[in-house]
Amino acid sequence: MTQPHRLPEGGIIDRTRALRFEFDGVQHEGYAGDTLASALLANGVHLVGRSFKYHRPRGIFSAGAEEPNALVQLSPASGARTEPNVKATMQALYDGLIAASQNCWPSVHFDVGAINNVMSCLMPAGFYYKTFMWPPTPKWWLKYEHVIRHAAGMGRAALAPDPDHYEHQYAHCDVLVVGGGLTGLAAAHTAAKAGARVILCDESAAWGGGVGDIGATIDDRPVDRWIADTVRDCARFDDITLLPRTTAFGYYDGNLVGAIERVTDHLSEPPAHTPRQRLWKIRAKSVVLASGAIERGIAYANNDLPGTMLAGAARTYARRYGVRPGTRAVVFTNNDSAYLTALDLHDAGVAIAAVIDARPASQLTRGLHQHARASGLAILPDSAIIGARGGRRVASVDVATLAGGRSTRVDCDLVCVSGGWNPAVHLFSQARGKLRYDEPLATFVPDISPLPILPAGAANGCFDPTAAVMEGRAAGAAAIPGAGMMASPHHSPRTNGVDGTALQPLWAVPATRRTAKRFVDLQNDVTVDDIALAAREGYVSVEHLKRYTTLGMGTDQGKTSNIIGLALMAEQLDLPIPKVGTTTFRPPYTPVTLGAFPGHETAAHVEPTRYSAMHDWHQEHGARFVNAGLWKRPHSYPRPGETEDDAANREARNVRTHVGLVDVSTLGKIELQGRDVAELLNRVYINKWDTLALGRCRYGVMLRDDGLVMDDGTTSRLSATHYLMTTTTVNAVRVMQQLEYLLQAEWRNLDVYATSVTEQWAAAALSGPKAREVLAKVMDIDVSNGAFPFLAVATCHVRTAQGLVPARAFRMSYSGELAYEIHVPADHGRAMWEAIIKAGDDAGIMPYGTEAMSTLRIEKGHVVIGPEADGRTTADDLGMGKLVNPAKWCIGKPLLARPALTAPDRWQLVGLTALDGARMPRAAKIVANPDHALPNPMLGHVTSWCYSPNLDAWIALALLANGRARHGEVLWALSPLANVRVRVKVGPPCFIDPEGARLRV
Amino acid sequence: MSDQDRIASGIPVDPHAGPAPLVLAPIAIATAWNVQGDPTRAPFSDEVENLFGVRVPTVANTTVRGGTLLALWLGPRSWLLVHAAGAEASSSLMDFEAKRDALNAHGGALFDVSASRVAFTIRGAHAATVLAKNCPLDFHLRAFPVGGCAQSLFGHVNALFYRPEASSFTMMVARSFTRDAWDTLRASAAQYGGDVAPPP
Amino acid sequence: MLLIPCPWCGPRNQIEFTYGGDATVQRPGNDAPEAAWEAFVYMRDNPSGPHDELWLHSAGCRSWFKLRRDTRTHDILGSARMGDELGGESP
Amino acid sequence: MRYSIFSLARNALTHHQHWPLAWRSPAPKPRYDAVIIGGGGHGLATAYYLAKEHGMSNIAVLEKGWLGGGNTGRNTTIVRSNYHLDPNAHFYEYSLKLWEGLSQELNFNVMYSARGVLNLVHSPADMDAAMRRGNAMRLNGIDARFLSRDEIAQWIPNLDCSANARFPIHGGLLQPRGGTVRHDAVAWGYARAADARGVDVIQQCEVTGIRVEAGAVVGVETTQGYIATPKIGIAVAGHSGQVAAMAGLKLPIESHVLQAMVTEPVKPVLDTVVTSGAVHFYISQSDRGELVMGGDLDFYNSYAQRGNLPIIEHVVAACLALFPSFGRMKLMRTWGGIMDMTMDGSPIIAKLPVNGLYMTGGWCYGGFKATPASGWLHAYTIAHDQPHPLNAAFTLERFAEGRVLDEKGAGPYPWAH
Ligand SMILES: Cc1cc2nc3c(=O)[nH]c(=O)nc-3n(C[C@H](O)[C@H](O)[C@H](O)COP(=O)(O)OP(=O)(O)OC[C@H]3O[C@@H](n4cnc5c(N)ncnc54)[C@H](O)[C@@H]3O)c2cc1C
Ligand SMILES: NC(=O)c1ccc[n+]([C@@H]2O[C@H](COP(=O)([O-])OP(=O)(O)OC[C@H]3O[C@@H](n4cnc5c(N)ncnc54)[C@H](O)[C@@H]3O)[C@@H](O)[C@H]2O)c1
Ligand SMILES: Cc1cc2nc3c(=O)[nH]c(=O)nc-3n(C[C@H](O)[C@H](O)[C@H](O)COP(=O)(O)O)c2cc1C
């Protein structure tokens, strides 16, 4: 029979919709509205997993996000959609769900790892710090570690890429209400009614909160109706957003709350195009924290047996899901709330073997206690469970009075425990809210926060439904803009719920046997004895306690255990609990899927990609691309049968012999206008600029404030007051920001305006001895040497298939050949490119990529910001000391004269030629003696190198200690990584046309 | 959208949205000029008015329409001049060099950035929601009124937003980032189906 | 996730901004002695508490401005346009 | 009591009732021969080596909170010596050698796991830089290998090695001896060993002032009273600037927040440390099974030990770009630590311009791996009143002199290192 433990009626499940699911290979059935946990319980499945350290059998402990035990592997571990460590208590059931227990082998019923439980006497808290140190080599620890790592961990990560997608959603509101229980609904409704923009979110699928105050009445209505009415009313407001299945997981600066919406996790078949989860970034003017409270247990021997459950959870299963979590229960409590469980279970037909109450009989006289007695329940006052018995499920408990004495055994298959309730203060604490220890509740409750976050209801220690609704309304009203956040933090009476009888703190029941395990942290197997051991050894700060024992470090982050642990530490130290304090609450409140954090910005979009206007042409013509910053640039254009290197060599040779065209659109371009542009240039470049004539351009070098080279480029004068500056691709943003800073902050009186035009202009460089004849065919100006000499600039047009296109032409050369740069508005980039390629057909034009460009510039000895100017070099190191104009100030100049920047052993730019016909190794280091014992002193390193097709030799640029004085020396270039050593000859960095004659033809 | 739908999908609804679910389409920018200068100096602002027939807006994140021109506030000393939607190319955005020189002579500057940006229109009931998936701006009508403009990010990419109507936005992104922004826009809009033009 | 009040655009998300460092270090005059430049380039008060700093609204109006922010709490204590003084007012 | 499997077994028989305190909690004496400020790994190691190597035992470590509660207790535990510049390479290599024997030296298992540190390279330019560094390491006598994309793909199958990835993997520089060390154990191990040599380790004792007379230190003001001492070693990481200011000094340091995060624990899926400079990301799997990840600074000065969402988003985005199969794992905890970022990204282990005042700091992202060598050299410098050759370059004066040690060439922008 399926669902043998389903009650005949009741609950929010939809009994008309049966869903099939599989757990550990067995088929079961549940109903729509079930969680996996409630469905398992309905089928009598209690053993669902094994614990982290001792591999002890574990069952379902809670009914919510605090679950430490019931973690399952969702979907078959071999699939791409498998998910480890899913809380059965939070996973909505869907048709076809498949789940399995974790951390056990071969099965949850017989688990080899349980050997750890037998050996547990050797494994107290922190045992690994004391052993595994022999034999004394790191190799041995690696071997021990291998075994330990395989025993640890829990579920299994997927092996295939996640097939689902995720997205972000920014949102803004006046009031964010976290938690849709009675308090949250009341707060949201009040704020929305007052006209505020409201967002209300709740971690669960249904509104109304965790405990389910079924039976209570609010505003003279049964609570269920009140909930339904309030939700419906709320939804009517224009400016409210209701977010079920959405966990507010973190509170960040500026009142921004991160929340995660599980959009399709409850569906067997997610709709196409719908994200699996959505990460909300909610900027709220104020936050009402109505996140409820979390129940805690009590430690006694074997309090981890399956069948042991928080009292509130047992009640939730019975009332909310219509499930009987056991057939014969004992209820163990130190406060009133568990009486509701006892009564509800009793109503549901569960035999209540006993209500074991730690409080004296004299306190158990109020309505609820009487009600329980009247219903025939046996109340054992002054008593406690001293131990539980059973194998894979609890079978009985031993009960004794707290004063000691003989114990009696009570048979049961369900133990419902309540040690009190802890307000869910996580977000409040993340918002720098201070906590206060509340004696009557024996827990920490919100005190004050400097930020606009208002705790209310159970989250504020108010456990009475009517009072919680009142607090919710007050908080909702106080949170609306202009209200001034006046809600006082504690305005309702604080009692432990229902009947107002005081709770009697009870953290752990004294052990009767030394070997008995009394668990505090169920997930991490931290016991009462572990806490005592930490205290004994001096790990007494809560933070040491946590790190030494791993208390609270599990996926539940100690939601049900932390307070017990620190209370026990306080007992050990004989200190009041507030003196011991809590560990830090950190985001996320409950674990958040990694995939949600990048949203769309993942895989190909993890960073944006920038494409030049000519990109498609390059692609159509066989270009191989490389990443250059965010840009894609053609590396080379291999022809059939060519390697990329062959192609680059051919392209480079062709530039020297014929003509080539390269896409240089990625260079940074900044236009400057105003009367004082020349003065600005004088201040940011090392060389002099007030002499730059109209229609001319010049090369410049910029320094950082510390005197080292920052960037280089050219600047052209387009009109009397209009200039164009180019920067390197990588530094474009940085240079623009620096100019803006200087103009806005430091030199406000300069009449200069700047804008980035990198995107505006597509640019190509045409170089080679035949460049002019090609250019002449497409330009509408005279490009003869006389009319358009070296370093000339013109505003002109290019003849393209789209007609005459406005252009700028620059006669400058990076390759060392006769060369021009042509810029056109980017929407004409491709037309310009095609026009030049077509015009160059007769001249043997070839497109070339960054690799050939690199070869050409290395041959020419041109430096690049990056390899040569590596952030540690001065202009003088690069052989450009003479550019520093002695007659004027510029950025970086004041610190240039420091001794270390002018020392004789500075690494200076040189050229190297590989001897013996050898190939230059990649990224080699330069040494004098390759056989020197290690460490072998390094004289410098190779910065850029290539095979020079034009010289038929491997050449390089290098930074070499005192390099300019070493021209002619023979040294060694070494790459131990590649196991290569090559003799190299030092020379000047320029290998081709040092006089620059070819530029000026 | 019924209340029920709204709750189920968790999407804030733009109450002023028109009937269309969502339309995405590239739009062409013919001419876009960036004017810069100090608006508190009369020679400059007078000259702008003289040249273009508009006084540039001095209130942040607003636009001014002058005849066929739309001037968008980009910064305290920077504006973008474009043809207003539907306007025929007019003479005011012609003769770049003369106008540049005139502004340079009056302590201002003029840059031609016509090809720098690519524009999209995002229109329909979900327009604001789709933008807010990737942009931290508040698109509520109270915070971002009709006729307003603002610069921010769309995903990783800098973007300029303009709101011509309650449920319609123009988004401009730098040209080299177009594909990235378009992919993000499409992915964010996919769940609403709707009318998506082919990529630019 | 800081909410940074751009003196021009109003409060905006931190991702629209670029940090520019300590706003209290004064750029020395051009002919200041080397030591002044060394202090300017390298030495920082690095206060724990209110810190005046530079930010650029890089994805917005491209204005540099000054922000006073408490480095212990990340609370924003005020912002000012370049050339204006930070008043310590609340934004 | 010596820790070993035998003592563990012996104590098991008595239900672990007899383990002694790992360290005492003494009240401060009025006077010490030296006081170390900061009970992180560096301060505790300094005290340990002062006692062990230099015979000083009348010394105290003053910690304002709990031992290891600073960056020692919140770092991503990566140790390596894969540096380019000589002074850094020699220093970190010395540290790595000390790590190799540290568990035995301290009789406390610090779990030095030499599982390898792999730096991925994603472009030809990356490859050049990585190989230049690897070649320098090898010539400095440090282990380094370059792995091809295929070798990496075989070794780490869940890494996306496809050629069309947004950041395609071109290869990687591996330091096989790099790896991880159990961070908390380092603080505890040094504390216990220093305590055993007579060092007073004093928690909840914040230094609030440094008394200087005639250009020399004479003592410290603390929340537990005044303590006289002729020598003070500062080892307070993110608070270096604050403490140095107590002696009237300004440092080339800014404090910035660096975040780290862990996922839920899973069975082993990653056997080495993987880092990527291009996407600013590093990851390893702890022995408990969590993936431990980190990335960039939050980019603005901060003393708040917490960060903001954008960096977390960025770190996770980088993670999933490299390891797409981790997409359904869940982030369990995030936190931050305060980094003392120097203007060149390299540390300062030096005499300060007040007599008797020394510091070890300026660790930026990477001071955990420096812990043993920093303590050793700081102790040496304090004991001899002059630096050892291994820390001779890590002076405070190097900035003014222009002898900066800028591995990345990023310039005097502390958040850029
Ligand atoms: C997220 C993160 C990841 C990191 N990852 C790595 C990594 O993978 N590898 C690596 O090598 N490094 C890493 N680091 C850096 C590394 O953690 C630190 O450099 C290193 O731990 C510094 O150690 P420390 O002992 O100097 O400082 P800390 O451990 O911070 O100790 C300094 C101590 O001084 C105390 N103190 C401060 N002021 C006072 C005072 N006035 N009086 C008394 N005591 C005071 C503090 O409370 C603190 O306990 C990381 C850092 C962070 C934050
Ligand atoms: N001792 C007791 O008797 C006791 C204890 C606790 C609660 N209660 C009941 O609680 C009622 C108070 O109602 P309430 O609304 O304050 O609490 P509640 O527990 O009913 O509701 C809190 C809601 O917040 C949600 N939540 C918690 N953290 C969240 C997060 N980070 N993000 C999104 N959602 C989150 C939970 O899913 C839950 O639905 C009282 O009426 C009382 O019956 C009683
Ligand atoms: C290497 C490493 C592993 C960690 N593993 C866990 C873990 O398994 N569970 C956990 O809750 N926290 C883990 N943490 C985080 C700590 O709980 C804690 O957040 C961190 O040490 C910073 O301290 P704080 O949050 O108390 O400020 C880990 C931290 C580090 C450095």
Ligand SMILES: [Zn+2]
């Ligand atoms: Zn702005």
